[in-house]
Amino acid sequence: MRLNQVISLSQFIADQQSKHKEATGDLSKIFRDIKFAAKIVNRDVRKAGLVDILGAFGTVNVQGEEVKKLDMLANEEFKSSLTLGGDCCAIISEEEEDIHHIETTLNVNSKYIIAMDPLDGSSNIDVNASIGTIFSVYKRISPVGGPVTMGDVLQKGINQVAAGYIIYGSSTMMVFTTGNGVNAFTLDASIGDFCLSHPDIKIPEDGNIYSINDGIYDRMEPGVQHYVDYCRNSTTKETYSARYIGSMVADFHRNMLKGGIFMYPATTDAPKGKLRLMFESNPMAFITEQAGGKATTGHVRILEIQPTEIHQRNPVFMGSTHMVEKVEEFMKQ
Ligand code: AHG
Ligand code: MN
Ligand code: MN
Secondary structure: OOOOOOEEEEHHHHHHOOOOOOOOOHHHHHHHHHHHHHHHHHHHHOOOOOOOOOOOOEEEEEOOHHHHHHHHHHHHHHHHHHHHOOOOOEEEEOOOOOOOOOOOOOOOOOEEEEEEEEEEEEEHHHHOOOOOOOOOOOOOOOOOOOOOOOHHOOOOOOOOOOEEEEEOOOOOOOOEEOOOEEEEEEEEEOOOEEEEEEEEOOOOOOOOEEEOOOHHHHHHHHHHHHHHHHHHHOOOOOEEOOOOOOOOHHHHHHHHHHHHEEEEEOEEOOOOOOOOHHHHHHHHHHHHHOOEEEEEOOOOOOHHHOOOOOOOEEOOOEEOHHHHHHHHHHHHH
């Protein structure tokens, strides 16, 4: 009898590490800590309806958005795991205004910085739709041991060492890249580990799914409106389907597997768009490119934007290359 070979996330990371003689193993430990927090958050998400963690926390975050209890819980779980793990010297989070410095004796000499959106798709928590966690890993620029500076934190997306997301959907998956393709691992609850389920994911060059919040149509720039009209118009050669959950992780994940474009454009009331460069756009852009897709603001490559603020926003068009190129053409006209 031949058994199916199962590759665990830890095994996969160890194999990748052994291919890099210079690797110290610190990045593997960061993944260990992210994986641990993801399992805790997954547990909380799965029982959310049974215990008192649905609903609002009663405050608004730095973006002025209502904070849900699960947002807070996830933020604390990831911070705690990364702090105890000892391999991360600072965190920036969608839920925190400033840099969260980690100055324990363990962490003070570590080189990695994490950017995270601990709970993405918060508005979907209470209605049992898919939500996620998004993360990026950067190496600090200033020497280890000293204080982490804004320059360490505000790096371009092209400097990401790793990026990924966890989707708490009909199953729980971790999808990530370390700059060498994209792989997805599904959580097998019976053994409590993430196992390789989707090796070397590639986004189809063409797709027929377009994902955009139709409710903001009247506030979009004409080029984007024309592209949406083009997708809506069933007399075109290709037929398109609109699919929009309102949870970037879930919308992105579907489009990456099936082919499609995810858009969050600038609007008249939000001229920079809604999504956050450090927490949402950059990690997803890195994954997109590593899967062979394209990620831009409609004009420039997302990964090349020089950030100037932790919470800055930017318009997003990402997914199947030909679809992104098409909307860019419309935006040029
Ligand atoms: P978050 O829950 O982290 O604040 O992110 C929500 C984001 C993103 O996940 C999603 O694509 C987008 O907001 C949806 O926005 P609209 O409700 O404006 O469509
Ligand atoms: Mn988000
Ligand atoms: Mn969030």
